[in-house]
Amino acid sequence: MTVTVLTRRRLRFCTILVFVIFGVFGARLFQIQGLDASAYAAQAAAAGQDTRVVPAPRGAILDRNGAQLATSIDGLTITANPEMTTADAPQVARILREQLGDRIDYFDTIDKLRTPGTKYVVLAKDVPKWTADKALAAVAKAELVGVFSEREKLRSYPGGTLAANLIGYTNAAGEGVAGLEQQYDKTLTGTDGTSTYEVSPTGERIPMADSTVTEMVPGQDVKTTIDRDLQWYADQRLADAVKESSSDWGLAITMDVKTCQIVQMSQAPTFDADTRTGMVDSNTVSRGVQHVYEPGSVMKTVTMAALADQGKVQADTPIVVPSSLTIDKFRIGDYWEHGTLKLTAAGVIALSSNLGTIVASQQMSDQTMYDYFTKFGFGQKSGVELPGESKGILANGQDWTKANHATIAFGQGVSVTAMQMVRAVGAIANAGKMCEPTVVTGTVDTEGNETPVEPSTSKRIVSKDAAATVTRMMEAVTADDGTAPMAQIEGYRVAGKTGTAWRVDPATGRYIRGQNTVSFMGFAPADNPRFLTYIVLDKPYANAGGGSTAAPVFHDVMSMALERFGVAPSGSKSPKVEQTWE
Numbered sequence: 001m002t003v004t005v006l007t008r009r010r011l012r013f014c015t016i017l018v019f020v021i022f023g024v025f026g027a028r029l030f031q032i033q034g035l036d037a038s039a040y041a042a043q044a045a046a047a048g049q050d051t052r053v054v055p056a057p058r059g060a061i062l063d064r065n066g067a068q069l070a071t072s073i074d075g076l077t078i079t080a081n082p083e084m085t086t087a088d089a090p091q092v093a094r095i096l097r098e099q100l101g102d103r104i105d106y107f108d109t110i111d112k113l114r115t116p117g118t119k120y121v122v123l124a125k126d127v128p129k130w131t132a133d134k135a136l137a138a139v140a141k142a143e144l145v146g147v148f149s150e151r152e153k154l155r156s157y158p159g160g161t162l163a164a165n166l167i168g169y170t171n172a173a174g175e176g177v178a179g180l181e182q183q184y185d186k187t188l189t190g191t192d193g194t195s196t197y198e199v200s201p202t203g204e205r206i207p208m209a210d211s212t213v214t215e216m217v218p219g220q221d222v223k224t225t226i227d228r229d230l231q232w233y234a235d236q237r238l239a240d241a242v243k244e245s246s247s248d249w250g251l252a253i254t255m256d257v258k259t260c261q262i263v264q265m266s267q268a269p270t271f272d273a274d275t276r277t278g279m280v281d282s283n284t285v286s287r288g289v290q291h292v293y294e295p296g297s298v299m300k301t302v303t304m305a306a307l308a309d310q311g312k313v314q315a316d317t318p319i320v321v322p323s324s325l326t327i328d329k330f331r332i333g334d335y336w337e338h339g340t341l342k343l344t345a346a347g348v349i350a351l352s353s354n355l356g357t358i359v360a361s362q363q364m365s366d367q368t369m370y371d372y373f374t375k376f377g378f379g380q381k382s383g384v385e386l387p388g389e390s391k392g393i394l395a396n397g398q399d400w401t402k403a404n405h406a407t408i409a410f411g412q413g414v415s416v417t418a419m420q421m422v423r424a425v426g427a428i429a430n431a432g433k434m435c436e437p438t439v440v441t442g443t444v445d446t447e448g449n450e451t452p453v454e455p456s457t458s459k460r461i462v463s464k465d466a467a468a469t470v471t472r473m474m475e476a477v478t479a480d481d482g483t484a485p486m487a488q489i490e491g492y493r494v495a496g497k498t499g500t501a502w503r504v505d506p507a508t509g510r511y512i513r514g515q516n517t518v519s520f521m522g523f524a525p526a527d528n529p530r531f532l533t534y535i536v537l538d539k540p541y542a543n544a545g546g547g548s549t550a551a552p553v554f555h556d557v558m559s560m561a562l563e564r565f566g567v568a569p570s571g572s573k574s575p576k577v578e579q580t581w582e
Contacts, residue, residue: 056190057153059219061167061180063228064263064441068158070167070181070273075154076132078124082115084146089113092144099135100124113146123147126154126172157274163231165286166224166265166386166439169273178284180222180439182387187443190219221444225261230254230564234557238535239268241553245540251288251418252553254533254561257426257523260435260456262384263531263561289382289389292415293538296501297352297546298425298521299411301470303361304349305428306372308466312363315346315472318581321356328403332358335500347579350476352483352498354410361409369405370397373414375461376424376434383436383456384419392416412501422534425521428474429495429529432467433458471495475526475574484547487522487554491569492562495529496522496554498546503539515539520550524558525570533558 061070078096085092093109103124112121127135132149139147155170168179176185193216234252242250254264267287271278285291307313321341324333334353341353348356361369373379379394393415395404407413419437427434435458442452474495478487487496499519502511518540523532535550535557561567 051194051196052150054193054195054213054216055152056192056216057218058155058170058174058190059188059221059443061184061188062221062223062444063226063231064224064261065228066223067228069163069224069226069228070155070157072153073156074129075152076127076129076149077122077152078127078132078135079148079150080113080121080123081119081146081148082113082121083119085113085144088144088146091142092139092147095138095142095144096123096135096147099138100127100131103127126152128154155273157272159228159232160272160274161270161278162228162235163226163265164270164273165267165284165288166226167273168286168387169279169284179286179386180224183385184222184440184443187222188219191217193217218446220446223441223444223450225256225263225439225441226265227263227564230264230557230560231266233560234264234266235268235270237553237556238266239270241535241537241549242268245537245544245549247537248539249282249287250538250553251536252533252557253288253418253422254531254557255422255426255437257429257529257532260423260426260437260458261441262422262437262439263565264557265439286386286388288418289384289386290417292390292392292417293517293536294412294414294501294504295416295421295519296411296499296517297354298421298497298499298519298534299414299416300349300352300357300409301428301474301497301521302373302376302424303357303369303409304345304473305376305432305462305466305470306369307345307360307363308469309372309432309462310364310368313345313360313469315344315469315476315577316581317345317360319343319345319348319356319359321348321353321359323355325355325358325406327358327406328401330403332406342581344578344581346473346476346577349470349473349497350479350482350577350579352477352500357410358406361405366397366400366405369409370394370400373408376427377420378414378416378424382417382419382423384439386439389419390417392420411499415504418534418536421521422532425497425523425534426532427461428467428470429523429532430458430467431464432460432462434461435459471526471529472575472577474522476577476579478522479574479577481579482547483545484520484522484551486547487520487551489524489555489559489562492524493526493570493572493574494522494524494558495526496520496551498551500545514542516544518544518546518549520546520554522551522554522558524562525567526574527570527572530565530567531558531561533561 057072060068089110097106168181171177176182194214238250238252250268252266271283321343323339381389435456438456442450444450477484477496478494483498501517503515505512517538519536521534523529533554535553
């Protein structure tokens with residue numbers, strides 16, 4: 001009996017408690033919806049609306065296989081409300097300094113935290129999310145208030161220096177200012193969204209107040225022609241070559257001659273956009289398209305191609321090479337002393353004779369030679385579509401002197417970019433057809449849908465027979481008795497050409513004796529060309545030549561390219577080409 005009474009009492013008590021709880025919630029809801037509605041409206045009117053940007057992530061830059069070369073990562077901007085932090089400014093500044101290091105200055109932060117007449121100051125931008133979260137947690141743990149954060153997207157370059165001069169970088173505002181980041185800035189840039197809501201006079205969001213959100217639209221990805229693994233290897237190999245040869249700088253560019261896709265584009269020294277190190281003008285300039293220089297003897301391939309296209313030379317065409325020539329009171333010789341030589345056209349290329357090239361080129365008028373050089377793309381942009389590209393310097397043929405004709409034939413007195421040389425010799429490798437180099441295959445939207453760019457179209461520059469003739473000459477360069485046997489690759493036929501040119505003093509416009517730009521241009525397999533690689537080293541140690549300094553770099557980068565893309569060996573040896581005649 002007693003138990004039953006107690007149970008009934010407890011049941012009545014619980015029932016009353018439930019009614020009390022619902023009554024409290026109901027009263028509070030009535031207060032919010034009814035009695036306090038005007039109060040919140042008054043707060044909103046007093047403080048107004050607060051609109052914050054919802055940043056759209058910038059699109060990624062990808063290699064040909066989808067690996068990220070540049071991407072966006074989550075970041076935060078750390079802000080504060082000085083009305084809430086003035087009293088505790090030193091303690092807040094100390095904690096943030098401990099957590100963020102050099103991203104903020106201790107005394108400057110104290111001044112910001114005490115800024116009068118404002119409820120919003122920025123303490124640090126571009127802070128990686130995990131770093132910012134750690135700092136905010138430390139402030140909260142110390143029971144300090146008034147420090148907040150806003151979302152943003154930071155640019156990250158996972159490869160560091162990998163292809164840095166091609167990829168480029170962004171400025172503090174997230175805008176592309178160099179390389180692909182600049183060229184495709186509009187494509188990569190998304191549309192920011194916004195978040196607008198009512199706030200109280202103390203900066204806090206007001207419950208039940210109106211808020212609107214405009215969704216952001218991410219930027220599109222840009223897919224390049226670059227192979228990340230080949231690029232990494234070429235970057236390292238080139239950097240080693242520049243260091244070993246004491247060169248001022250170096251370039252390495254590899255192109256698929258069938259498609260004109262650039263699969264690797266290296267420069268040394270370079271910079272790291274991820275850590276913002278090495279970012280001086282001499283490192284950030286894209287030398288492959290922005291820097292001009294005199295190419296030297298690699299240009300002899302173009303001269304011979306023009307002659308072969310006119311039917312004026314074959315690989316075995318006999319040429320009498322004098323010991324020297326004086327043209328317009330300017331004495332011209334070869335890099336080695338010799339008497340009169342009886343060389344074939346192939347021998348002129350294999351031994352890299354300036355004099356033999358001049359003799360052969362005299363079969364062309366100034367205008368004809370100029371027209372061929374123009375057809376090969378000199379004096380005009382290569383079409384690769386990278387910012388700041390130079391046209392190079394090719395004087396009008398109508399203004400040439402006899403000395404101009406002679407020196408331009410062997411690559412002095414004409415200034416080019418490395419990309420122009422790649423495009424020109426690429427036409428010889430591609431059976432006489434030239435196309436514009438490309439570094440981008442298309443764009444990719446957020447759904448993964450790829451929009452390809454228009455493929456490069458090719459046009460015939462010289463005949464197929466003329467290209468084959470010059471290819472045979474270039475194979476003689478890499479023969480055991482040529483100037484670049486170090487460019488040989490076991491199992492493959494290799495066509496190539498060395499280059500050594502006097503450097504020009506930018507201040508005076510005059511040649512600097514004893515200072516050279518050396519290079520090697522080659523393609524393989526010579527019997528069915530797939531890749532062309534061009535190596536340039538500027539101002540290496542004294543007496544360095546293209547065959548001894550640049551050709552070994554070519555050998556290593558080209559070998560990697562052939563292996564990487566599974567190009568089958570030639571299966572035959574280069575045919576013997578006579579260098580002399582009797």
